[in-house]
Amino acid sequence: MDDQRRAPPPSGEATSSVMCQLVSAEGENLGAALYLPQNVGPPQLQEIVNHLLHNEDKLPYAFYIADEELAVQLGAYMQQKNANVEVTLRIVYQPQAVFRIRPVNRCSATIAGHTEAVLAVSFSPDGRCLASGSGDTTVRFWDLNTQTPMFTCKGHKNWVLCIAWSPDGKHLVSGSKSGELILWDPKTGNQLGTALTGHRKWITAVSWEPVHLQSPSRRFVSASKDGDARIWDITTRKCVISLTGHTNAVTCVKWGGDGLIYTGSEDCSIKVWETTQGKLVKTLQGHGHWVNSLALSTEYVLRTGAYDHTGKTYSTPEEMKAAALARYEKMRGNAPERLVSGSDDFTMFLWEPTMSKQPKARMTGHQKVVNHVYFSPDGQWLASASFDKSVKLWNGITGKFVAAFRGHVADVYQISWSADSRLLLSGSKDSTLKVWDIRARKLKQDLPGHADEVYAVDWSPDGEKVVSGGKDRALKLWMN
Numbered sequence: 001m002d003d004q005r006r007a008p009p010p011s012g013e014a015t016s017s018v019m020c021q022l023v024s025a026e027g028e029n030l031g032a033a034l035y036l037p038q039n040v041g042p043p044q045l046q047e048i049v050n051h052l053l054h055n056e057d058k059l060p061y062a063f064y065i066a067d068e069e070l071a072v073q074l075g076a077y078m079q080q081k082n083a084n085v086e087v088t089l090r091i092v093y094q095p096q097a098v099f100r101i102r103p104v105n106r107c108s109a110t111i112a113g114h115t116e117a118v119l120a121v122s123f124s125p126d127g128r129c130l131a132s133g134s135g136d137t138t139v140r141f142w143d144l145n146t147q148t149p150m151f152t153c154k155g156h157k158n159w160v161l162c163i164a165w166s167p168d169g170k171h172l173v174s175g176s177k178s179g180e181l182i183l184w185d186p187k188t189g190n191q192l193g194t195a196l197t198g199h200r201k202w203i204t205a206v207s208w209e210p211v212h213l214q215s216p217s218r219r220f221v222s223a224s225k226d227g228d229a230r231i232w233d234i235t236t237r238k239c240v241i242s243l244t245g246h247t248n249a250v251t252c253v254k255w256g257g258d259g260l261i262y263t264g265s266e267d268c269s270i271k272v273w274e275t276t277q278g279k280l281v282k283t284l285q286g287h288g289h290w291v292n293s294l295a296l297s298t299e300y301v302l303r304t305g306a307y308d309h310t311g312k313t314y315s316t317p318e319e320m321k322a323a324a325l326a327r328y329e330k331m332r333g334n335a336p337e338r339l340v341s342g343s344d345d346f347t348m349f350l351w352e353p354t355m356s357k358q359p360k361a362r363m364t365g366h367q368k369v370v371n372h373v374y375f376s377p378d379g380q381w382l383a384s385a386s387f388d389k390s391v392k393l394w395n396g397i398t399g400k401f402v403a404a405f406r407g408h409v410a411d412v413y414q415i416s417w418s419a420d421s422r423l424l425l426s427g428s429k430d431s432t433l434k435v436w437d438i439r440a441r442k443l444k445q446d447l448p449g450h451a452d453e454v455y456a457v458d459w460s461p462d463g464e465k466v467v468s469g470g471k472d473r474a475l476k477l478w479m480n
Helices: 002-006 011-016 042-052 074-081 299-304 317-332
Strands: 017-024 034-037 061-065 089-095 106-111 118-123 129-134 139-143 148-153 160-165 172-176 181-184 203-208 219-224 229-233 238-243 250-255 260-265 270-274 280-284 291-296 339-343 348-351 361-363 370-375 381-386 391-395 401-405 412-417 423-428 433-437 442-447 454-459 466-470 475-479
Touching: 017 042, 017 074, 034 042, 042 061, 042 089, 118 160, 118 454, 118 466, 129 160, 129 466, 139 172, 139 181, 160 203, 172 203, 172 219, 219 250, 229 260, 250 291, 260 291, 291 299, 299 317, 299 370, 339 370, 370 412, 381 412, 391 423, 412 454, 423 454, 423 466
Parallel strands: 017 089, 203 250, 291 370
Antiparallel strands: 017 034, 061 089, 106 475, 118 129, 129 139, 139 148, 160 172, 172 181, 203 219, 219 229, 229 238, 250 260, 260 270, 270 280, 291 339, 339 348, 348 361, 370 381, 381 391, 391 401, 412 423, 423 433, 433 442, 454 466, 466 475
C-alpha cells in the first residue's frame, strides 16, 4: 500500500487516476496523498478510510469535497465540475451514526390537558418520559406508552417558562415568570421541598452540571432577566454561587463538559465562569445586539449523559458517571469544546472559549433576529432558526455556511436534531413542524396539525418520537 501511495502512476495511466488527500472533519490529513482510479466512489473510499484508521469494526462515512457531498465516482465528479486533474482533491471524511433514525411522519396523539399555551417541552435523557411547562402555571409529566397525562404539578404562581431534566434523569427543574425555581420528582410528580427563590425577575434558562463531572446530579445553574445567573445545590436546597457581572438580562446559560459555565446576555456579551468559586474567566465580545441563544458542540452527550441509543440502564451513580465520561471523551475527541452564539444583530459567532477570546468564525446571512442555535449530536453541523422564516445549516467545525432551508412562512422559533444527526426538526409561528434532510439538503416531511403557533419542539434522544407544543394548548406526539 505504501509504495503505491507515493509513486506517480506510469504515464499512460495519468489521466485515469486522481490525486486525492483524505482529510478529517477537523482538517487533519489522513496519511499522504493517494492516486486513486477514477472509478473509485464512496464505498471504496469508506474501505480505504477504515483501513487507514485501523478500525476493527467497519464504520460508515460520508465524503465531502468543498462542503458538497460526494455521491458519484471520482471520474464523474471531475467531469461534472470540470476539475483540474493536476490539482490534489481534498476529500473530507465524516463518520456517520451506526444507527439510523426514521423520520417522523404522522401525529400519533394530540393530548389535551394544559389550559394555556405550552411554552416548554422536553424528553428525559433516556427518552422514556416527557415533561411540559405551560402558561397555566403547571408542569406536566406524560406517560409515553399510553400517551396520557401522568402527573399535573402545581406549585408555580406564574407561567412556567423553562424546564430541564437532570442528566441522570432523576429530577426535573422548572423556572417561572415570577423568578422562582421548583424541583420535581418525575417518578411521583411530587414537588421536592420548597421553591428556590433569589432571582428578582423571570427565569430565562436552566442548565445542569454534566453527569460525567458529578453523579448523582446535584447542581444546576439558572439564568434570569435580573442580570444574574445562580448555581443551586439540590441537596442543601440553597444558591451556592451567584454569578454577577452582566449589566443586563441573562438570556441563556450552558454548563459545559469541561466544568465551565457560559452565559449570554442582553448586554451583548458572553461570559465564561469557573464553577468552584464562580470566578469570571473571560468575556467574549463581538455581538452588536442582545445574545439570544447559546449552543455547545457537546450538548447532546451532556444532555443524555450515560444514556445512548442502545437503551442500557445503570445500577449505580459511579457506573453512570464512568459511562457518561467515556461518551463525552469520545464525542469531544482531542478538539476543544465549541460554543456558538446567536443574536438580535442577525449574526452568529463560533467560539473555542478555552483556546481564545476571539471568535473562530462570524456567520452572517440571516436577515432578521437569530432566535435559536443548535449543534447536531455529532458536533459536525450547526443549525440556526430565525425570524426571517429560514433555518440555516453551517459546518459545525469551521462555521462555513452550507445551506438554507426555506419552507416556513413565518418566524421559526425552535429546532431539534435527530440522534443520528441526519435530520433536523423546526417549529414555527406558521403552526407547522418541518423535518429537513441534512444530506439531501431539502424538506423531508411537512407536519401540519397545530391550530396555532408552535413554540416548543423536541426530538427524543432515542429518536423514536417528536413532541411539539404551542399556542393551541395541545401537546402533539409525532412518530413514524
